[in-house]
Amino acid sequence: xxxxxxxxxxxxxxxxxxxxxxxxxxxxxxxxxxxxxxxxxxxxxxxxxxxxxxxxxxxxxxxxxxxxxxxxxxxxxxxxxxxxxxxxxxxxxxxxxxxxxxxxxxxxxxxxxxxxxxxxxxxxxxxxxxxxxxxxxxxxxxxxxxxxxxxxxxxxxxxxxxxxxxxxxxxxxxxxxxxxxxxxxxxxxxxxxxxxxxxxxxxxxxxxxxxxxxxxxxxxxxxxxxxxxxxxxxxxxxxxxxxxxxx
Ligand SMILES: [Zn+2]
Numbered sequence: 001x002x003x004x005x006x007x008x009x010x011x012x013x014x015x016x017x018x019x020x021x022x023x024x025x026x027x028x029x030x031x032x033x034x035x036x037x038x039x040x041x042x043x044x045x046x047x048x049x050x051x052x053x054x055x056x057x058x059x060x061x062x063x064x065x066x067x068x069x070x071x072x073x074x075x076x077x078x079x080x081x082x083x084x085x086x087x088x089x090x091x092x093x094x095x096x097x098x099x100x101x102x103x104x105x106x107x108x109x110x111x112x113x114x115x116x117x118x119x120x121x122x123x124x125x126x127x128x129x130x131x132x133x134x135x136x137x138x139x140x141x142x143x144x145x146x147x148x149x150x151x152x153x154x155x156x157x158x159x160x161x162x163x164x165x166x167x168x169x170x171x172x173x174x175x176x177x178x179x180x181x182x183x184x185x186x187x188x189x190x191x192x193x194x195x196x197x198x199x200x201x202x203x204x205x206x207x208x209x210x211x212x213x214x215x216x217x218x219x220x221x222x223x224x225x226x227x228x229x230x231x232x233x234x235x236x237x238x239x240x241x242x243x244x245x246x247x
Contacts, residue, residue, distance in 0.1 A: 047099040055211045058093060062086040069225040071234045074170040077223040080215035081235050082195050084166035088124040098128030101192050101210045109189050113159040114138060116181065118173035125194050126164035140177050147176035155184035165193040168209065169217060171201030178203060
């Protein structure tokens with residue numbers, strides 16, 4: 001399904017612990033315990049650029065565009081659900097998409113110190129984006145419905161934070177995560193998503209969706225599918241925490 005997507009980043013770990021890329025250029029495995037941000041760090045990942053058509057094909061071929069009757073995480077109803085998990089289940093494709101998203105960021109916004117992503121949807125893409133930008137990843141999650149940092153995650157004061165999400169409709173989760181960034185006296189330098197559903201959210205920071213898919217969504221009270229008695233599917237993860245048994 002990824003015929004149209006080249007995968008030039010194929011990297012192999014050699015016995016010496018170095019990564020070698022397709023270009024033959026050795027890369028030192030970065031130490032994850034580096035905590036001090038490196039102000040000279042730049043995006044050095046070389047990759048073959050993906051066109052918007054190739055990115056759309058990746059979503060279509062992965063089965064990520066689902067038809068039916070859905071309640072989106074935003075609370076809006078739609079006849080289309082973008083199941084990014086179907087794309088993100090392919091690590092190499094995810095890596096390619098993250099490299100493309102990273103390469104489209106204006107250099108003036110780089111480097112960033114940290115990628116932060118709202119759980120659950122943003123984690124895998126955020127991880128790939130952090131790898132592409134050679135920085136760390138943290139994720140936020142809901143505690144009794146309120147977005148919070150758990151697992152000893154922290155946002156350092158003054159950090160330049162890139163917020164990553166899979167699909168943005170109204171951008172509610174992103175807004176809540178940016179509020180956490182601001183509360184930590186850090187800076188949300190930009191927001192990146194795999195998909196923007198075309199509602200043009202204003203995050204107060206530059207927003208870079210990899211692809212915009214203007215699929216229709218509407219308020220529950222305006223839903224013709226509800227009125228015709230269509231069974232609704234709730235595929236998002238916002239209610240996940242409510243059913244979690246473990247702390
Ligand atoms: Zn409905």
